[in-house]
Amino acid sequence: MSALLQHVVDAVALGSLYALTALGIGLIFGVMRLINFAHGDFIMVGAFSLVVPTSAATSTLLIGAWPAPLLIAGVCAVVIALALATERLAFRPARRADPAVLLITSFAVSFFLQHAVIAIHGGRPKSANIWPHLMDPVIVAGVRIPQLQLITIVVTLVLLVALVLFLKRTPVGIAMRAASEDFLTARLLGIRANYVIAAAFAISGLLAAVVSLLFVAQTSVLSFHMGVPLVLFAFVATVVGGMGNLVGAVVGGFVVGVASVFFQVVLPEAWRSNRDVWVYALVLLILLFRPSGLVKSKSIEEKV
Numbered sequence: 527m528s529a530l531l532q533h534v535v536d537a538v539a540l541g542s543l544y545a546l547t548a549l550g551i552g553l554i555f556g557v558m559r560l561i562n563f564a565h566g567d568f569i570m571v572g573a574f575s576l577v578v579p580t581s582a583a584t585s586t587l588l589i590g591a592w593p594a595p596l597l598i599a600g601v602c603a604v605v606i607a608l609a610l611a612t613e614r615l616a617f618r619p620a621r622r623a624d625p626a627v628l629l630i631t632s633f634a635v636s637f638f639l640q641h642a643v644i645a646i647h648g649g650r651p652k653s654a655n656i657w658p659h660l661m662d663p664v665i666v667a668g669v670r671i672p673q674l675q676l677i678t679i680v681v682t683l684v685l686l687v688a689l690v691l692f693l694k695r696t697p698v699g700i701a702m703r704a705a706s707e708d709f710l711t712a713r714l715l716g717i718r719a720n721y722v723i724a725a726a727f728a729i730s731g732l733l734a735a736v737v738s739l740l741f742v743a744q745t746s747v748l749s750f751h752m753g754v755p756l757v758l759f760a761f762v763a764t765v766v767g768g769m770g771n772l773v774g775a776v777v778g779g780f781v782v783g784v785a786s787v788f789f790q791v792v793l794p795e796a797w798r799s800n801r802d803v804w805v806y807a808l809v810l811l812i813l814l815f816r817p818s819g820l821v822k823s824k825s826i827e828e829k830v
Contacts, residue, residue: 531669533791539675541783542682545776546737547760548767549689550730552775556706557726558621559770560628561761564612564635566753568731572605572738573748574643576654594657602735608639609731613724621723643750652748660743678740685736686776689729693772698725706770759786766812768819777820782809 547565554562576597592600612635620631660677663670693699701717702725713719737756742748759782767778782805789804797804812820 531666532671533787535666535669535671535675535679537784537787538780539678539783540787541780542678543737543740543756543779544759544763544783545779546682546685546733547756548763548775548779549686549772550733550737551757551760551764552767552770552772553702553726553730553733555764556770556772557702557723558617558628559625560617560632562730563629563632563757563761564639565730565734565760566755566757567636567639568605568609568734568753569738569741569756570643570748570750570753571608571639572601572735573654573742573752574647574652574750575601575604576656576742577647577652577748597656598739601739602732605735605738606728606731609727609734610724613727617727618720618723640750647748647750649750653746654742654748655746656739657743658746674740674743678744681736681740685733689772692729698722702726762806762809766809766819768821771819771821774819774821781812781820 547569550565550568551562554560554565616631616635617628620627657674660674661672663672664676665671666676693703698721701722704711704715704717705713705719705722738753741752741756745752760779763778763782764775765778766774766781767776768774785805785808786801789801790798793801793804
């Protein structure tokens with residue numbers, strides 16, 4: 527029973543990271559019909575904002591002396607500013623272009639950010655051991671569970687509730703929901719496209735910052751490509767859940783996370799290194815029977 531509870535917590539914690547990442551991707555797709563593959567690099571830049579170069583060499587200094595609230599606020603500010611800058615400088619000029627142009631633009635932003643980090647910090651992985659005490663276990667029903675896993679689950683739930691309230695209770699949130707349903711009609715009714723899209727990028731930047739903090743606290747390692755696996759799994763989760771549906775993005779994130787832990791547990795030890803093969807096989811099986819995803823979107827027309 528204790529082992530089962532541990533596996534459940536592992537699955538939900540991993541699913542929470544994928545859900546937050548998928549939600550950031552889903553927000554932008556819902557408004558712009560853009561798969562922003564640079565979202566993973568927002569996470570990476572947020573992680574690297576925790577360190578500063580000590581010299582012209584590649585060595586770095588962890589900003590561990592900052593109080594946690596200031597550190598969290600600083601990372602969030604950096605990533606939100608980056609998300610807004612990329613929207614204004616890269617995506618807005620190409621907004622009316624062919625969707626393929628927007629997709630290539632997202633890849634260009636991704637490679638630009640990765641190589642900018644390489645130029646500043648070098649290409650070698652860095653150590654960033656922040657908040658090591660979060661790995662201390664707490665006893666839940668006789669099971670020793672790291673505090674970080676419980677914090678990841680709680681933070682995800684809080685952010686999901688806050689986002690739901692934002693989308694339902696605030697004028698900006700209502701405008702974003704209207705734009706995600708029918709962007710053209712929403713614009714005809716007076717909703718400002720630039721304002722809504724910038725708000726979506728700001729929220730996706732906030733979610734990316736939170737994921738970067740949680741991920742670095744878990745792995746204690748920084749690398750210029752650290753956001754790529756996360757964004758790929760999150761993109762798969764978005765497709766599995768249902769493109770253009772925020773609820774589907776969250777559901778898909780948890781499905782992929784739970785499946786990853788499930789196969790890690792049930793597969794023979796010799797097969798566990800190939801766990802992702804089984805995860806993607808499950809994804810193909812789901813899409814075979816549910817091509818539109820687990821949660822069907824109300825609208826699949828081009829928005830912008």
